[in-house]
Amino acid sequence: MSEYNGLKYSAGILGMGKCVPDNVLTNKDLENMVDTSNEWIVQRTGILERRILDKDTPLYELGSKAAIEALKNAGLTPDKIDLIIATTETPDYLTPSMACLIQKSIGASNAAAFDLNAACTGAVYGLTVASQFIVTGYYKYVLVVSCEGLSRVVDWKDRKTCVLFGDGAAAMVVGQVEKGYGILATHIGADGSMGHNITIPCCYIDSEESQKRLSDNKMVIWMDGSEVFKFAVRVMVQATENVLNQSGISIKDLSLIIPHQANMRIIESAVKRLDIPPDRVFSNVQKYGNTSSASIPIALIECIEKKLVAKGSYIVLVGFGGGLTWASALIKWSKEE
Template structure:
C-alpha cells in the first residue's frame, strides 16, 4: 500500500480454555465465598489453562477466527502484534509463536506489554501503519495466561484473574468509519502497585509480598482501584474532546474488565447509566489485555453494536498505564 486510508476492524475472534473455575470452586481453595467475590468484583467464574498448555495456543485459535471472519488469508497479514504480560517465553515472542502456527509467513511480529492497556496501545500502532499506507493488514492478539502467575493462596488476587485470548484484524475501511482517535499514557511512578517479577525482584517487592521471593502477581488493590476509576473517566473524556464528540454520540463503552465496582464507579463519574458500559466480567474475570478484544467480539456477536455506532474503548492497568480510543463501527 502507498496511499492513506482509514483504519478499522475487519475481523474478530476469541478463544478460552475449556476448564471453568467457579467461585464455589475457589471456596474450597482459599478462605473466601461466592457471595463475597460476586459482590466485590462481579465475577462468577473464569477460564483456566491446564498446566501443560501454553497461553499462545489460545492466541492461535483467536487469530484464526479473526482472519476467517475478515476473509483474509494468513499470508496477507503484514504485521502481528501480541499484547501480553504473561508470555510463554521471553524469546521467541508470543507473536512469533503465533505467526508460525497460523502460517502468516510474510508478517513482521513483535510483542507489546502495556499490561491491561495493551490492546489500546496496539491499536495506536496499527492505526499509524495502516493510515500511512505502510501496511494493509495488522493483526492484534491479546493473549493472556494469568493463572500461571497468580498466587493461588492469596485470596485478594486469585479470585480476580482468568485466561483467554481475543484477536482483531485491522485494515483499510471506508471513509467516515474506523478509528477516530486514540490516547495512551503512563504513570511509571505508580508501577509498584502491580508487579509480576521476571528476571529480577527488588527488595521492596519481596517485602511487599511478606518477605517471600514469590515470582507471582502482586497488587495493592486499593491503590489500583482509585487509579482505575479516575483514569477511566479521564481517558474517556480526553478522546471525546479530541474527537469533538459528546457522550450522547457514543453507543457503548467497551472497557477493560477488571472489577464491576470500577466500571460502576467510572460510569457514575461520567454521568452515564451502567448499561452503557459493556461487561462480560462475570464469565471471564480479569483477562488483562485480552479483555477489550474479547468484549468487542462478544458485543458484536450479541448484535449490541451495528454499523455507524461510535464506541469508546478504554483500558487501564499495570505500569501503570492507560489508553482509550473512539472507533466508528464499520462491520
Template structure:
C-alpha cells in the same frame, strides 16, 4: 493518512471453569464476598501444558475467518501480553508461524491490561501511514500461571483468554477517530510481577518468596482506576469532537464491577450501553477488551455507523482509550 478500522474479530477461552465455590476450597473466601466486591462469579483456566500462544492462535484463526483474510495477507502480528510463552522468542512470532503468516513482521507489546488498546493504536499508525494494509492484533493472557493461590486478594480476580482483531483501511469517516494513551511509572510498584527479569533473576530465594506471582496493592489500584477510566474516556471523546450522548457502546477493561460502574457514572452514559462480561471471565488483562468486543459484535450490539469507546488501565501504570465509528467493510484497493 488512511482511515483504519476493525474488519474482523475472534476470541477464545479455555474449557476449564473455576467458580467462586471452587475458590472457597482453596482460600478463605466465599461467593457472596467475591461477587459483592468484584462482580466475578467464575473465570476460565488454561491447563498447565497450554501456553498463551495456543489461546492467541485460536482467537486469531476466528478473527481471520471473520475478516475473510488469509494468513499470507497479514503484514504484521502484534501480541499484547504479560504472560508470553518465553522471554524470547516473542509469542507473536510463534503465533504467526502457526498461522502460516509467512509475510508478516511480528512483535510483542507489554502494557499490562491496556495492552490491546496500545496494540490497536500501534497498528493504526502502520496502516494510516501506508506501510501496511492488514495488521492482526491479539490480546492474550494465562494469568492463572502467575497467580499466588494462597493470596485471597488476588487469586479471585484473574482468568485466562485471548481476543483478536484484524485491522485494515476503511472508508473515510469510519474506523478509529481518536486515541489517548498514557503512563505513570511512579505507580509501577502497585501492580507487579517482581521476579524473573534482570532486576530479580530467578533463584531459589525468589521462588520461595513468591516473587514470580502477581503482587498488587488493591486499594491504590482501585483509586487510580476509578479516576483514570472516567477521565481518559472524556478526553478521547473530546479529541474526536464528540459528546457522550453520541456513544452507542462502551467497552471498558473488565477488572472489577465497581470500577466499571464508577467510570460509567463519571462518563454519564446509560448502563445499557456498556459491555460487561467480567462475571463470567474475571480480569483477563490484555484479553479483556478484545474478548468483550468480539462477544458484543456476535450478539449484534454494534451496527454500521455506531460510535464505540474502548477504555482500559493496567500495570505500568498505563491507560488508554479509543473512539471508533463502526464498520466492518474494508477498503483494500487504495
C-alpha cells in the same frame, strides 16, 4: 493523543476472533482453595467464574486460535498479514516472542512480528500502534493478538488477587476502511511512578517486592487494590473524555463504552462519573474475571454477537493496567454486522 483527520487512509477493525479455555473455575471452587466465599468475591468484584488454561497447553495456542478466527471473520488468509502485534504480560517465552510463536503457528510467513506489554491496557495500545501502520499506508493488514494466562502468575495463597484473574485470548485484524469510519481518535498514557502498585517479577526481584508475597514462589502478581481502584476510576473517565473531545463527539452519541473488565465496582464508579446510562456500558466480568489485555476485545466480540454493534455505532474502548498505563479509542464501527 492521536487524531486521524487528513491522513492517507482510515483504519478500522476488519475481523475479530476469541478463544477461552474450557476449564471453568467458579467461586465455589475457590472456597475450597483459599479463605474466601462466593459472597465476598461477588460483593467486591462482580465475578462469578473465570477460565483457566491447562498447565500443559502453551498460551500461544489460544492466541493462534483467536487469530485464525479473526482472519476468517475478515475474509483473509494468513499470508496477507503484514505485521503481528501480540499483547501479553504472560508470554510463554521471553524469546521467541509470543508474536513469532503465533506467526509460525498460523503460517503468516510474510508478517513481521513483535510483542507489546502494556499489561491490561495492551489491546488498546496495540490497536493504536496498528492503526499508525494502516493510516500511513505502510502496511495493509495488521493482526493484533491479545493473549493472557494470568492464572500462571497468580499467588493462590493471596485471596485479594487470586479471585480476580482468568485466562483468554482475542484477536483483531486492522486494515483500511471507508473514510469517516473506523478509529477516529486514540489516547495512550503511562505513569511509571505508580508502577509499584501492580508488579509481576520476571528475571529479578528486590527484597521489598519479595516480602510482599505470601507464597514461596515470589514470581507472582502483587497488587495494591485500593490504589489501583482510585487510579482506574480517574483515568478511565479522563481517557474517555479525551477521545471524545478530540473528535467532537458527545458522550450522548455513544452506543457503547467497553471498559477493561477488571472489577465491577471500578466499572460502576466510572460509569457514575461519566454520567452515562449503565445499559450503554458493557460488562462480562462475571463470566471471565480479569483477562488482562484480552478483556476488552473479548467483550467487544460478545457485543457484536449480541447485536449491540451496528455499522455507524460510536464505541469507546477504554482500559488501564500495570505500568501504570491507560488508553482509549473512539471507533465508528465500519462493518455490517
